[in-house]
Amino acid sequence: xxxTLYVLLGFVIVGGYVYAAVSGMEFPRTRKSYVTGGIRGQHxxxxxxxxxxxRGGK
Amino acid sequence: xxxxxxxxxxxxxxxxIGSSAVVVCRYCRSVVARTDRGxxxxxxxxxxxxxxSPLQIGxxxxxxxxxFRITGRTQLRHQAGGVWxxxxxxxxxxxxxxxxxxxxxxxxxxxxxxxxxxxxxxQLGGQxxxxxxxxxxxxxxxxxxxxxxxxxxTPIPGSHYAYADLxxxxxxxxxxxYSEETPVVFKGNETDLDELGIRGAEPRKRTRIAVTALNxxxxxxxxxxxxxxxxxxxxxxxCGSGHDVVEGKLQFFRKLKRQKVEPVIPLGTKxxxxxxxxxxxxxxxxxxxxxxxxxxxxxxxxxQAKGFRWLVHSDDHWSFVTPLRPGEVTDGPADFxxxxxxxxxxxxxxxxxxxxxxxxxxxxxxWKVTVGETVDTADYIAPPYGISKEVxxxxxxxxxxxxxxxxxxxxxxxxxxxxxxxxxxxxxxxxPYPGPKLVMPWLLFLLLLIxxxxxxGMRAPNRVIANHVYAIESSTPSNGAPPNGRLxxxxxxxxxxxxxxVIDAASSLDNQWLFVGGDFANEATGRVESFELPLEYWxxxxxxxxxxEGNREKRVYIARPPKGRYTMRVELxxxxxxxxxxxxxxxxxxxxxxxxHFILAFLAISLFPAxxxxxxxxxxxxxxxxxxxxxxxxxxxxxDDEE
Numbered sequence: 001x002x003x004t005l006y007v008l009l010g011f012v013i014v015g016g017y018v019y020a021a022v023s024g025m026e027f028p029r030t031r032k033s034y035v036t037g038g039i040r041g042q043h044x045x046x047x048x049x050x051x052x053x054x055r056g057g058k
Numbered sequence: 059x060x061x062x063x064x065x066x067x068x069x070x071x072x073x074x075i076g077s078s079a080v081v082v083c084r085y086c087r088s089v090v091a092r093t094d095r096g097x098x099x100x101x102x103x104x105x106x107x108x109x110x111s112p113l114q115i116g117x118x119x120x121x122x123x124x125x126f127r128i129t130g131r132t133q134l135r136h137q138a139g140g141v142w143x144x145x146x147x148x149x150x151x152x153x154x155x156x157x158x159x160x161x162x163x164x165x166x167x168x169x170x171x172x173x174x175x176x177x178x179x180x181q182l183g184g185q186x187x188x189x190x191x192x193x194x195x196x197x198x199x200x201x202x203x204x205x206x207x208x209x210x211x212t213p214i215p216g217s218h219y220a221y222a223d224l225x226x227x228x229x230x231x232x233x234x235x236y237s238e239e240t241p242v243v244f245k246g247n248e249t250d251l252d253e254l255g256i257r258g259a260e261p262r263k264r265t266r267i268a269v270t271a272l273n274x275x276x277x278x279x280x281x282x283x284x285x286x287x288x289x290x291x292x293x294x295x296x297c298g299s300g301h302d303v304v305e306g307k308l309q310f311f312r313k314l315k316r317q318k319v320e321p322v323i324p325l326g327t328k329x330x331x332x333x334x335x336x337x338x339x340x341x342x343x344x345x346x347x348x349x350x351x352x353x354x355x356x357x358x359x360x361x362q363a364k365g366f367r368w369l370v371h372s373d374d375h376w377s378f379v380t381p382l383r384p385g386e387v388t389d390g391p392a393d394f395x396x397x398x399x400x401x402x403x404x405x406x407x408x409x410x411x412x413x414x415x416x417x418x419x420x421x422x423x424x425w426k427v428t429v430g431e432t433v434d435t436a437d438y439i440a441p442p443y444g445i446s447k448e449v450x451x452x453x454x455x456x457x458x459x460x461x462x463x464x465x466x467x468x469x470x471x472x473x474x475x476x477x478x479x480x481x482x483x484x485x486x487x488x489x490p491y492p493g494p495k496l497v498m499p500w501l502l503f504l505l506l507l508i509x510x511x512x513x514x515g516m517r518a519p520n521r522v523i524a525n526h527v528y529a530i531e532s533s534t535p536s537n538g539a540p541p542n543g544r545l546x547x548x549x550x551x552x553x554x555x556x557x558x559x560v561i562d563a564a565s566s567l568d569n570q571w572l573f574v575g576g577d578f579a580n581e582a583t584g585r586v587e588s589f590e591l592p593l594e595y596w597x598x599x600x601x602x603x604x605x606x607e608g609n610r611e612k613r614v615y616i617a618r619p620p621k622g623r624y625t626m627r628v629e630l631x632x633x634x635x636x637x638x639x640x641x642x643x644x645x646x647x648x649x650x651x652x653x654x655h656f657i658l659a660f661l662a663i664s665l666f667p668a669x670x671x672x673x674x675x676x677x678x679x680x681x682x683x684x685x686x687x688x689x690x691x692x693x694x695x696x697x698d699d700e701e
Contacts (some may be wrong), residue, residue: 002494009505012269013551014510016079017659021652024558024618025504030578030587039627040547045588047575047631054573054631056592 065099078208081131088249089205101202103215107141110287111159112251113465115207120255121166125150126247128157128256130207134200137453139302146209154210155255156244158233165231167246174241175236180222180327182449183384185456188470189232189243192224195384196455225385238692248383264539274299275310282326283422284339285360292422293340297327298417300428315431319343319418322371322479323357329474331369331378331465336361338369338474345362346412346435348686356693358423366424366442369470373684374479375486376470377462384457392449395436397687404696406438406445409487414448429648441681442490460471464488467470474677493674494628496667498662503663507656515651524551524646530627530638542634548626548644550581555621556651564611567595567640571608572639573631578616584693589614593642615652 017026035042043050059074067086082103089100117128125146133141145157145448147166153609175187185191199220200542205213219237226232229248234241272281279296283289283303291311293300298314321341323329328337340358345351354372356379361367368379388400395411415432434449442464450456464486467479482489528546539545554557563574571594578587591614597606626646632639682688 001498002467003496004672006494006496007499008665010499010506010663013659013662014503014506016195017507018510018514018657021511021655022517024556024649026558026615026617026652026657027565027654028617029591029614030146030616033588035577035579035584035586039577039581039586040585042577042586042627044575044577044627044629045590047573047590048629049540049631051625053543054575054592056571056594 059093062090062097064090065097066102070464071097073208075210077152077154077210080130080212082206082209084206085207087204089213089215097321103202103213106204106206109133109141109143111145111609113145113159113237113256115156119147121147121149121155121249124153127528128207130209132202132209132213133204134681135203136139136200138290139197141203141426147541148208155246156233164251165233165246166249166254167233169246170243170245172243172245174243176241177220177222177236179232180389181393182455183389183394186224189224189234189272190226190230190243191296192226192230192232192445193385193389193457195225195458195600196223196454196456197221198223198456201321217499225383226387226522229383230385232644251332269609275301275308277311281308284326284337285366285422285424287423288360289339289422290367290424291426291428293420295420295545298420301421302426311426314419321355321357321420322370323470323474323476325421327474327476329358329359329369331367331473334361336364336366336367338421339366340419340423340427342416342420342423343418344414344428345417346414348412351353353417358421368460369465373484373486374482375489376465376467376479377488378465379446379460379462382445382459382461384459387445387447387459389447389459392434392447392455399438399447401445401459404440404443406440406443407438408687409439409682410687411436412686413482419654437487439469441488444488449453462488464490484684485677486592487681488686489681491674491677492678493569493677496670497672499673500663504660507659507663511656518651519557519649520647520651521649522645522647524548524626524644525614526645527643528628528630530632531640532638536539538587539629540634542636543629543631546628546630548628550625551646553619553621553622553624553648556654558618559616560613560650561589561591561626562611562613562645562647563591563593563615564645565593566640567593567610568640569598569606570594570595570636570639571633572642573629573630574612575629575631575643576644577627578619578624579627580620581625582623583622587616587619589616590645590675615650635653 047054062071064071064083066088066320069081069085071081071090073081080089082089087102090097091100115128119126127150128145129148131143131145133143135141142160147155147157149155166666180194180197182194182197184194185318199218202213202217222234224232231248232245234243274281274294276299277297279294281292288436289303291302300311301308302311323338325338330334336359338357339360343353343355344354355368359367361371370377370379388493390396393499399406413432414435416429419427436447438445444462448458473476530544565572574591576589591612595610596608679690682690
């Protein structure tokens with residue numbers, strides 16, 4: 001019973017991998033939004049100098 | 059053919075075979091030999107014990123294309139008490155063949171000119187190179203008890219001689235006869251009536267059927283013999299008196315002190331195992347002593363055609379045990395306890411070795427068993443199977459093997475019609491792992507996953523769709539950027555919409571940081587994906603050692619965007635009042651193979667097999683706790699230094 005379940009799960013996992021790889025899926029690392037005035041009017045993300053600038057570095 | 063008269067009783071006798079040495083007179087049982095001057099008597103043999111053999115003198119047969127006729131037999135008494143028949147067959151090609159019959163098995167052998175080791179050189183369980191590496195299964199002494207018919211040699215009534223039985227794979231069999239100065243080797247095979255081509259042989263006769271119902275000589279209790287032809291001893295279930303079964307009569311042997319052990323399956327119970335019906339003929343309790351004494355019980359099962367089997371009950375676990383031929387098991391000499399033995403290509407691992415002794419016995423047995431009887435045992439396991447080795451060192455020295463198969467409590471209950479057998483609390487030596495075995499499916503999925511990843515990797519275009527180097531110059535920043543910041547826009551580029559996107563940023567920084575912020579934008583829809591790639595690289599020398607940290611390159615992945623024209627807004631920042639950073643290289647590619655996806659899928663398919671493996675290891679650890687050869691036990695060497 002458990003073996004059958006594992007075999008089913010295995011096919012789902014391998015199938016899922018193929019689907020994700022072929023369809024170009026990614027882990028979410030970017031922030032999505034829409035700009036209505038075009039990219040040249042965009043002020044960028046929270047670390048841009050429009051919002052105080054990047055505070056990282058050494 | 060030559061005819062004569064018995065010198066003892068005058069009855070007519072006949073030498074039908076030219077090469078025969080003696081004829082046993084059928085009237086007075088005198089052994090009559092041919093001499094130069096006629097015939098001479100060599101004494102009388104005792105009356106034959108009825109062994110209910112299906113063979114008879116005069117029966118013709120055909121073994122492997124050679125015709126023969128049975129001319130005579132001798133009866134030999136074993137040290138353990140029973141007798142066996144050796145039939146003599148005169149073959150058409152002039153050879154003599156020996157047909158031994160013991161416990162329902164037949165062995166056909168021919169005298170061969172092979173070197174045989176001396177009796178002292180023989181090693182029980184060892185192999186004899188000069189006789190096809192056959193295994194020495196038994197070393198014993200036989201007593202000539204009786205004879206009949208025409209024989210190729212002169213039997214001396216009451217004479218004793220040493221012998222060794224050898225066994226090998228493919229039912230090979232040999233006997234070394236030490237009755238003469240130079241040992242004589244007889245070699246052949248275990249066989250059956252069909253292979254012997256004996257016509258007219260009836261199934262084993264039930265001539266002793268009358269003895270199946272007897273009474274105990276001590277208490278008068280009814281004793282029922284379930285294997286009357288093969289029983290050597292019966293123990294009364296009421297008073298514990300033991301009787302030898304001789305010629306259909308019971309001879310009192312000894313009475314046991316009452317130490318009643320009740321069989322959970324009563325004597326006489328019939329049960330079906332592997333489609334064959336057995337009857338419980340005997341029951342015994344045995345024990346081995348380690349730090350404490352461990353007891354287990356064994357049920358002797360009898361099937362008219364198959365012979366004897368055992369049902370072993372230990373720690374509420376059950377196993378069905380079938381005897382093996384010693385030559386079928388690859389093992390070392392009997393004095394040596396090997397770590398592993400092999401049977402039918404399977405390896406069995408040593409679980410326990412000890413000296414076992416009988417502590418209680420009731421019912422009938424095919425040997426003269428008694429309380430206190432000891433054998434050296436070694437148990438090997440390959441769950442759900444096991445191999446048991448027993449070495450008898452008293453009387454005839456014998457090594458015997460048996461094959462055990464685990465039976466669940468439910469199987470035993472169904473087979474023997476009993477109920478509510480106790481549940482086992484510990485893991486049994488032969489108990490199969492009850493959980494799922496996922497190694498094979500896991501391996502198959504791993505191969506499938508690797509194949510899929512290889513195909514995905516080969517099909518990934520890894521195509522550069524934008525590639526720019528931005529040199530930061532010291533001119534006044536535009537677009538409202540501060541002095542330590544710049545803003546660039548990447549020239550529009552085309553995205554196929556079929557693959558993922560990867561954006562790389564790289565700059566040869568030197569003890570500085572450069573923040574790269576970006577917006578990946580679809581020109582048609584205004585859909586933006588913002589990302590950040592903070593680059594920094596620091597290095598130096600501290601306490602004479604070089605160090606470095608940070609990355610001059612960073613990468614971000616974007617899930618497959620819709621097809622269309624895209625551009626990028628790239629914003630750079632660096633530390634205020636510091637030198638300008640070197641140029642930054644921005645690359646955009648589509649269709650890149652992703653190893654983390656593969657690793658994630660690998661972990662996903664491995665999770666359950668890993669958990670099952672941990673569970674199985676825990677189960678195996680519990681199993682081997684009861685073993686004196688526990689592979690899970692770490693040898694600390696704590697006692698090594700003790701004198």
